[in-house]
Amino acid sequence: MRPLDAADPARIGEYRLLGVLGAGGMGRVYLGRNAGGRTVAVKVIRPDLVGDNEFRVRFGREVAAARRVGGAFTAPVLDADVEANPPWLATGYVAGFSLAEAVETYGPFAENALLVLAHGLAEALLAVHAAGLVHRDLKPSNVLLALDGPKVIDFGIARAIEDSRLTTTGKVIGSPGFMCPEQVTGATFGPAGDVFALGGVLVFAATGQGPFGAGEMVQMLWRVVYEEPYLDGVPERLRPLIAACLTKDPAGRPTPHQLRAALTEIAPPTRAGWLPGPALEEVSRRAVALLDLDSGPFDVPHALTATDTDRAAETVVRPATEPHAATGTGGSTTEHDVTVRSSWQGGPGAGPQAAGPAYHLGPQHNSSPPSDAHRPADTAPPAPRRTGHRRPALIAAVVVICLAVALGAFAITSYVTRDRAETTTTAADTPAEPGAELPGEYIGEWKGAAKDTLGTYDIVLTLYAGTVGDQVGESTNTGRVAGLSCGRTETLTAVEPDKITLSAQLAGDSGLCNDEGATTELTVHPDGSLSYRTRGVLGDMEGTLTKTP
Known part of the structure; x- marks a missing residue:
């Protein structure tokens, strides 16, 4: 306190x-x-x-x-x-x-x-x-x-x-x-x-x-x-x-x-x-x-005095640790990362332990994983009583996919952000021609749906005239499961004969969104449709958009 x-x-x-x-x-x-x-x-x-x-x-x-x-x-x-x-x-x-x-x-x-x-x-x-x-x-x-x-x-x-x-x-x-x-x-x-x-x-x-x-x-x-x-x-x-x-x-x-x-x-x-x-x-x-x-x-x-033990591992699932509303301690202790010391001793009932009865209080449910190949890798030292084989760290990303679909409003923000720089292709990979203008066929409002391994998103993209290095548009992507909407501004980073490349900056309250720096590639097809692809560590979000009248 x-x-x-x-x-x-x-x-x-x-x-x-x-x-x-x-x-x-x-x-x-x-x-x-x-x-x-x-x-x-x-x-x-x-x-x-x-x-x-x-x-x-x-x-x-x-x-x-x-x-x-x-x-x-x-x-x-x-x-x-x-x-x-x-x-x-x-x-x-x-x-x-x-x-x-x-x-x-x-x-x-x-x-x-x-x-x-x-x-x-x-x-x-x-x-x-x-x-x-x-x-x-x-x-x-x-x-x-x-x-x-x-x-x-x-x-x-x-x-x-x-x-x-x-x-x-x-x-x-x-x-x-x-x-x-x-x-x-x-x-x-x-x-x-x-x-x-x-x-x-x-x-x-x-x-x-x-x-x-x-x-x-x-x-x-x-x-x-x-x-x-x-x-x-x-x-x-x-x-x-x-x-x-x-x-x-x-x-x-x-x-x-x-x-x-x-x-x-x-x-x-x-x-x-x-x-x-x-x-x-x-x-x-x-x-x-x-x-x-x-x-x-x-x-x-x-x-x-508040204890200096607030090492909460809840960066994504909940907010900063709620203080003890009814206690004299202002800090909190990480519930699953504790140095174990000697057990509390003494008191009645602390003698030899007798085996207790088995409790069968309802139907038992066996939740089998969809595939052992999708089991997450252990990236922290396992608990002493855990056994089993380690799996490649890459599999953890697959687990994110499986869980995020079910979680809906949950997002694996901190987990993804840490790896984005290593895995996301950026506009720097594609040389940009200085002063290149956004082609006229891209200008306008586009709407459609795109999918990635997490689910389906409704996309609204508005583009206007500009050159490489300029902000040339805004976009939103809204998840159909969670209802989470991420607003972005789009900067033109490359113009090529068959596509343009944009770099996203989050706009307003970013909340759960993890779009900062995301690279989007767009291509206009002869039928007037627009191919949309945003690169990400959990897989590309891809779809087709159409221009609104």
Whole structure:
């Protein structure tokens, strides 16, 4: 946490602000306190969403539902003003730290702590789903550890964000290592998706990394859809139940009610002494620091200082890591790239492990990959328990193709951008004649469709007179699956007897678009049609356009 600066408000609603907890995809989060002394986390919506009336409606609806969520294992939404400028909401502040931080600092959980965590998460999902919400982004950084058990944060709000403009700018909610297959493929997402994420969170707590290892985003998404989870290191008594949570078919996963019943059979729920000594001490330090926070000069205690662990591997799937809306930590820890230290020890139930029952809670679904030849190559060191052969790195591009068709609104922007310079043919490959003019037959508005390995796009291209080096037009390409539209300006770079070459520059809000510097070749045919080809690392986008009258 850091002190307020001149640009920060001193008060939001009835809450006096004490400091900045962080900022992320939704907005800035402050630590606040009301006149009665209650401490809250105040989340203020970021400016570019303020003017979006559709977002306000959705946000208001989701906040209203979130305020109905109760229970001991959620950080409640206490107050909100969706009509304010900017809108804001206040949640209960938990003077704890996230599961992601805890595992990085103290290592994987012992079985007794894992059981308390599992019970708490099941209860939290029961409360969230009973209010008519789904979380959509349950992951280690959204689980806070408190003296009386785990607390789930940011429930309900993900839906409001995902259904708003954030989707059209490419910041889709979800973390690759904890997304369910239906999130990846674009299928209907429901409460069963949260159960899948719960299983992934438990694997992380038990082993130090998620159920699908670590690696590039494309690899992670492939594993989520096609590969079985890695459960080595998960306690035997919990392994069958966690495996059931991670079933590919949503119908095969247990409900939160079934989870709670199954966990109670394994061990009765208890929260006494669930945190090990070092973690208990840290939580206590944060609670004490909170009491002293606004006495005297602002001096952030060590226990409340944001940790320098924000190494999020979510560059494409979601925005900059959302700050913990209800925690004393402003940073976050990468959920699937953690140095594993010694497990938490001691506590009841930490003795010999008995084999648990097998759980068959619905039809099992076998998602076989379309072809082993299309499996992504591993470009990061594999998890210790992974086996198998490495495949050429080029295959990863094929995986992008397979996944992007299913993802729709997802785009592999950072992955593609990194390789564009090495693989895209540029206008520099074709010598340009200085002063060459754009031939008259190209001038005008052209419309049509083009395809690449990702899908089909509607193309609108307008060209006007100019010479090599001039901007001679504008174009848009709109994906028919995702509805994503990319606007470009076009610069003439070469004129040849049978074609012209253009270089694209993104125009306006580029969002998910990856067209910067893309090379387009055009040829007018005797029948008056125009061949259109844009080069790209995922294959050429090719089609035929016709001139509008």
